[in-house]
Each structure stands twice: as C-alpha cells, then as structure tokens.
Amino acid sequence: MGTIKTVHEWKTDVMPALESKANELRLLGYHHVTSGDVWECLNEKVWKNNPTKRLYEIVQDIFQLSSNTYMSYLTINAHQDDNLMASIAALTESNAHETE
Template sequence: MENSHINENNRTQVQPVLKSKLEEFRLLGVDSVTEQGLWEYLIKKKWKKVKHEMRLYEMIQEILSVKVSDYLNYVTIESYKTTEFSLDNEEELKELLK
C-alpha cells in the first residue's frame, strides 16, 4: 500500500463504524470481507481523489454508504489486475481475445 493516506489518522476513531459495516455485510451473506480489506477499498476507491483530511462525520457517512455490490466489484477488478495469465497456452489466449 502507499505510504499513508490522509485519513489514516482517524482510522481508530471510525473503527466501530467499520465493524458495523462488516456486520452488515455478514448479515447479507458476504463473510469474506475483512476490516483491512474494507479500509483498503475506502482508501483506493472511495477516497482516491481526496486531497484534504476528511471530517469525522464525512468519513462515517462514506463508510456507511458502501454497498456490498460496489465492494465486490472493486475486489473482482483488483483480482483481475493481479492475476497473471499463462500466455504459453495458445488456445487460452485465442479464447481470451475472441
């Protein structure tokens, strides 16, 4: 991860909100989300272009507004970015490029 995000200072203050959001995810059947994964989503996706330290109420509002589908889309795209395809198999390459 990058050095340190602008909002990293407030992470301990919003930790109960993160836990609440994780519990909501679990109630909706998504058990694989971790607190660190949710925090990385917020930093890399939701707060990517934030140039100033957000106020506490703004951070809480952003955390509570995270939708399960948005998070899962982010995780899927990130996994595609990190997956290495085997280019040795010409059949697989042709199938991908159809």
C-alpha cells in the same frame, strides 16, 4: 466546526464503523470480509489520494459503501491478482529454462 484530518489519520477513530460495515457485508454473503478489507476498498474507491475530511464525513462514507462498490473492488483485485500470478509463473518458467 470540527477537526479536519486526512482519512488515514482517522482510521483508529472509525474502527467501530468499519467493523459494523464488515458485519453488514458478511450478512449480505461476503463471508470473509474484515474491517481492513472495508478500509482498503474505501481507500481505493472513495478516498483516493488520502483527502482531508471531518470525522462525520468519514463515518458517512463508511456507512454509504454499497455492496455493489465492494463487489467491484473485489472483482478488480481478483483480476490484478490473476495477472500478478501469471507474471510470476512466466518469470519462474523462464528462469527454470535459463538454469537448464
């Protein structure tokens, strides 16, 4: 039937598919997307908890990743980054007041 592995175990095998999806997304206007970005998006949005799958299932998931799903992933990460930067700024500011 085909070998079943965890998603992470298939990563090197599916790199050409990840590159292809990144190229597709770049053509759609996501100019800075990399195969690593596609991988992280799929891990967060599609493959939560590193499930086991067959190779063809992983490739199918990659090619079915929609630009809407990728945009949602980018938006959520941007908000998280903003929150992290605000937290760092607040900590830095409070530490500066303590040392004065």
